[in-house]
Amino acid sequence: MPNEHEYGYFTEADSAEVVVARNKNAESERLKQVMEVITRKLHEAVKEIEPTQDEWLRAIFFLTETGQICNEWRQEYILLSDVLGVSMLVDAINNRKPSGASESTVLGPFHVAGAPELPMGADICLDRKGEPMFVHGRILDTEGRPIANAKIDVWQANDEGFYDVQQKGIQPDFNLRGVFRTGADGRYWFRGVKPKYYPIPDDGPVGKLLGALGRHPNRPAHLHYIISAEGYDTLTTHIFDPDDPYIDSDAVFGVKKSLLAEFRPVDDAQAAAAVGLAAPYYDVGFDFVLSRAKQRDAAAA
Amino acid sequence: MPNEHEYGYFTEADSAEVVVARNKNAESERLKQVMEVITRKLHEAVKEIEPTQDEWLRAIFFLTETGQICNEWRQEYILLSDVLGVSMLVDAINNRKPSGASESTVLGPFHVAGAPELPMGADICLDRKGEPMFVHGRILDTEGRPIANAKIDVWQANDEGFYDVQQKGIQPDFNLRGVFRTGADGRYWFRGVKPKYYPIPDDGPVGKLLGALGRHPNRPAHLHYIISAEGYDTLTTHIFDPDDPYIDSDAVFGVKKSLLAEFRPVDDAQAAAAVGLAAPYYDVGFDFVLSRAKQRDAAAA
Ligand SMILES: [Cu+2]
Ligand SMILES: [Fe+3]
Ligand SMILES: [Fe+3]
Structure with missing residues (x-):
């Protein structure tokens, strides 16, 4: 018997699965994989944080302002990646060295x-x-x-x-x-x-x-x-x-x-x-x- | 014996712990908790995706452009939240109803x-x-x-x-x-x-x-x-x-x-x-x- 998320209907419990299932026709397997991981981890984070509507909106504004301050010589999203340790992690993953x-x-x-x-x-x-x-x-x-x-x-x-x-x-x-x-x-x-x-x-x-x-x-x-x-x-x-x-x-x-x-x-x-x-x-x-x-x-x- | 991440030195294995440890003096316990979850899930995602430097840069540009198209009547970050099912999840968390x-x-x-x-x-x-x-x-x-x-x-x-x-x-x-x-x-x-x-x-x-x-x-x-x-x-x-x-x-x-x-x-x-x-x-x-x-x-x- 098909369940709700096979129809694409949202439930809190299956939220990530519902979203991921929608990407089955992605233009590349890599994009599909990347978005599957991002969606799953994002929903895990939201479920663990349980943001209020106001906290969610503050996050939306933070992300918006981080984009809006960027110009040809200022890249605030790279700075964000830097201060969250993500730039170093991507560097490490791409530069594993022999002993x-x-x-x-x-x-x-x-x-x-x-x-x-x-x-x-x-x-x-x-x-x-x-x-x-x-x-x-x-x-x-x-x-x-x-x-x-x-x-x-x-x-x-x-x-x-x-x-x-x-x-x-x-x-x-x-x-x-x-x-x-x-x-x-x-x-x-x-x-x-x-x-x-x-x-x-x-x-x-x-x-x-x-x-x-x-x-x-x-x-x-x-x-x-x-x-x-x-x-x-x-x-x-x-x-x-x-x-x-x-x-x-x-x-x-x-x-x-x-x-x-x-x-x-x-x-x-x-x-x-x-x-x-x-x-x-x-x-x-x-x-x-x-x-x-x-x-x-x-x-x- | 103190290990590298107690000094704040980066390692690929301990990447999230190194970053989270740095936030111990956050202005509120809630912010510290939110950033701990975001950092941990973000590093988990990067470790699972293993992005190339080019893929990472494309993500940086995507996030930047998503902020830059926003204006007083267009909120592209809310749209992003919407199409990733995050808006519905936040709504569900904040509006759990009795049977x-x-x-x-x-x-x-x-x-x-x-x-x-x-x-x-x-x-x-x-x-x-x-x-x-x-x-x-x-x-x-x-x-x-x-x-x-x-x-x-x-x-x-x-x-x-x-x-x-x-x-x-x-x-x-x-x-x-x-x-x-x-x-x-x-x-x-x-x-x-x-x-x-x-x-x-x-x-x-x-x-x-x-x-x-x-x-x-x-x-x-x-x-x-x-x-x-x-x-x-x-x-x-x-x-x-x-x-x-x-x-x-x-x-x-x-x-x-x-x-x-x-x-x-x-x-x-x-x-x-x-x-x-x-x-x-x-x-x-x-x-x-x-x-x-x-x-x-x-x-x-
Ligand atoms: Cu009627
Ligand atoms: Fe320098
Ligand atoms: Fe409508």
Whole structure:
């Protein structure tokens, strides 16, 4: 005997099944699957929360305002995804690495394509502002062998927590950005300034939500890297300052334990001179391990 | 020994716990609870779907566009809630009735406050367009006793599926709307026209989604009611035409089995004259049962 939901009639108990059954003619199996999961989890959430009509309407308004504040340079829905940990989860799912390879984290909105390729050792700080920093390490494969001709695209905020693109006319173009290529030893090194933590935009609906949740909008100080080499999976990641006041509370959950670097203060004029800086400076050493393209396929299988 | 997520460091396995732990200082326990459920269900969904970065970005754009099409007369997020069955679920959760009471359904966007109070039997069709319909029934309590002085606020689309407010200047103001009050016998009756199915707005992101899901945007023909009486729970509901082509596939899942009426064709000049109409006409009889305010509290307890 057919029951109510086979006719498409709504019941509270079968609410998700009634909706999902309606999508049987979806244009693709993938869309059908995605909407089945979204519908089921959404109905589970509503049944667990039991929102009042007023709470439901406040959620409708929140979602509406989150869309309406978006424009060509502001993407509030990505921010929402970020502060709910969804961006990091999607990154993790799409970048599972074999054991021993460096972990990824989110790209963030401040990458600029076409940063200048610089000679190894160059100073990416173009305005001599902030505390000098020497960054170095190796690009290795999972057997610990150096990777030659790896491309290292690095970018960072300045000592006040701003990227060049946020301060056009104040910072020089391409300040604190550079592209480097490893030689046969797989080593990289360059000079910059110690970055500072910075807030994500918090003057919109997502910032209000963070405030209501008793959360701050800050990301702990970090350096961004995209490291690529032929035959290896491209690695998009950051390294973090473990002494940053927000290291345990990154607003977007980008910190992974394996990505904590050490920003070691060095007050030794001879050491400073050897790396082309004045003392005191910060020494940051960090090796990255790339997975082979085929290793990743094997891990996914 | 503290583990990574106590420090707030992200791991794929503990992703939801890491995020939820961050909300411990939320401004209210209710907000903390709501965000805990939303975060957990959202992460469960992402883990089950395993979206690609591109799929994630398409979802971001969909949510953004759904907000951006909203304006003072268009609320696309309510439409999204409607077509995912969420509006009906929230309605059901907030309007659980004791056994024997009439079921609710969603209010919809076309109710107008301040419709004229009319003498029982009035014709709410002001432009003589469409197939005449006689609607009648009783307002009862759960013991089957008539409720006197019940207020019946009724509104409907016309024979082309449009409400007056959608056709200002074409339909007269307050066409197919009226407010009636029962006498001691609890009976109501009025004249109108047989309503037609109509589409929800489908020229936006939600309409595109419906199309991709192989779904039409139509709502089967119905009459809207808000019925209120002192000492009883206000009932917001529809009654539906079971012969409508979309009765089993209401785009917003508003149909409940108990809300199927009968639109009985009558081709009898004498019967028609008795109700002030010309034959043929449709006869629609439907009784509503209101729950006492305290009965509802008992059901909820
Ligand atoms: Cu009848
Ligand atoms: Fe950054
Ligand atoms: Fe309607």
